[in-house]
Amino acid sequence: MxxxxxxxxxxxxxxxxxxxxxxxxxxxxxxxxxxxxxxxxxxxxxxxxxxxxxxxxxxxxxxxxxxxxxxxxxxxxxxxxxxxxxxxxxxxxxxxxxxxxxxxxxxxxxxxxxxxxxxxxxxxxxxxxxxxxxxxxxxxxxxxxxxxxxxxxxxxxxxxxxxxxxxxxxxxxxxxxxxxxxxxxxxxxxxxxxxxxxxxxxxxxxxGCATIGRRVRVHLDSQVAGGRSVDGDAVAVGPNGELLVDVDGRLEAFAAGDVVHLR
The missing domain is CATH 3.30.930.10 (Bira Bifunctional Protein; Domain 2)
Structure with a gap:
């Protein structure tokens, strides 16, 4: 082509x-x-x-x-x-x-x-x-x-x-x-x-966001957070555009990271 x-x-x-x-x-x-x-x-x-x-x-x-x-x-x-x-x-x-x-x-x-x-x-x-x-x-x-x-x-x-x-x-x-x-x-x-x-x-x-309401894995920048990964349920976007994730009943906010949509 x-x-x-x-x-x-x-x-x-x-x-x-x-x-x-x-x-x-x-x-x-x-x-x-x-x-x-x-x-x-x-x-x-x-x-x-x-x-x-x-x-x-x-x-x-x-x-x-x-x-x-x-x-x-x-x-x-x-x-x-x-x-x-x-x-x-x-x-x-x-x-x-x-x-x-x-x-x-x-x-x-x-x-x-x-x-x-x-x-x-x-x-x-x-x-x-x-x-x-x-x-x-x-x-x-x-x-x-x-x-x-x-x-x-x-x-x-x-x-x-x-x-x-x-x-x-x-x-x-x-x-x-x-x-x-x-x-x-x-x-x-x-x-x-x-x-x-x-x-x-x-x-x-x-x-229009397929991430909200999904089970996700957030891979954090290795230079910032030692390459940590977090699994949870993406529930919303915060006031500054951060992703709000329910991690075992605790709400965590992520300003950056690679997100994987889990089945």
Whole structure:
């Protein structure tokens, strides 16, 4: 299967409309869209910048894991935000991106097949199609946030980055990158504005999250917690975006970690 055509900034802008608040730029290849926007933030770039790459040569996931794919079969996007809410609340940013990505894929025809896995994965038919990485950036204009995500678009089974992944193509959905991104950026702008104004979005997130109500295993970062794993029942998302897990009758809050959905 040939690579799907790259995203087009003019078409995304047209689909979003004139009042979206986003400034979209598309490139064929870069090292990391997050790193590029972090540098732009330090140079004074205002909120609303969007960088889209058809290929990343040095993409990263959480805990500095590398993320790579063949050229043209995925799309990587980062947005620059300058939230007014205190940094303690910024754990919500990846969750907001997840909500928006899930909405965009549903708009392509994914429907109820699309769910969220706390904290940073979007699933279709229970298989990962998108990963998310949000980072705080210190600038002379105050702290900024760069939120990035990568979506498997036209990957074949042989090209998947990890077992248990999928792509839009494999899921039988359209692979139009411009349409996909417009369908994500629209909801993301609205969600980010609501969140920054103080709205409580926990019910919105829980409604589409396959983790809530499931038996889970939380693997904690080995550098922070010695690689500890915790089993329990995921019951809710907390006010700062943390996962609340009932562990043998005791409620524990996890701000980060890899989650496995247990049967």
């Amino acid at each position: 040939p690579a799907s055509p790259p995203a087009d900034a003019d078409r995304i802008d047209a689909l979003l409309g004139p009042d979206s608040g986003w400034r979209v730029r598309c490139v064929s290849s870069t090292g990391s869209t997050n790193a590029d926007l972090a540098a732009a933030a330090r140079a004074g770039e205002p909120a609303g910048a969007v960088l889209v790459a058809d290929h990343q040569g040095a993409g990263r996931g959480r805990f500095d894991r590398s993320w790579a794919s063949p050229p043209g079969v995925s799309v990587s996007t980062s947005v620059l935000l300058r939230p007014q809410r205190p940094p303690l609340d910024w754990g919500w940013l990846s969750l907001l991106v997840g909500l928006a990505v899930a909405d965009g894929i549903r708009r392509l025809g994914g429907g109820d097949r699309v769910t969220l896995k706390w904290p940073n994965d979007v699933l279709i038919d229970g298989r990962k199609i998108c990963g998310i990485l949000s980072e705080r950036v210190t600038t002379d204009q105050g702290d900024a946030a760069v939120c990035g995500w990568g979506i498997n678009v036209s990957m074949t089974p042989a090209e998947l980055p990890v077992p248990g992944a999928t792509s839009l193509l494999m899921a039988g959905l359209p692979t139009d990158k411009s349409q996909l991104l417009a369908g994500i950026l629209g909801p993301l702008g609205w969600l980010a504005s609501r969140w920054d104004a103080g709205d409580d979005l926990r019910a919105d997130y829980a409604a």
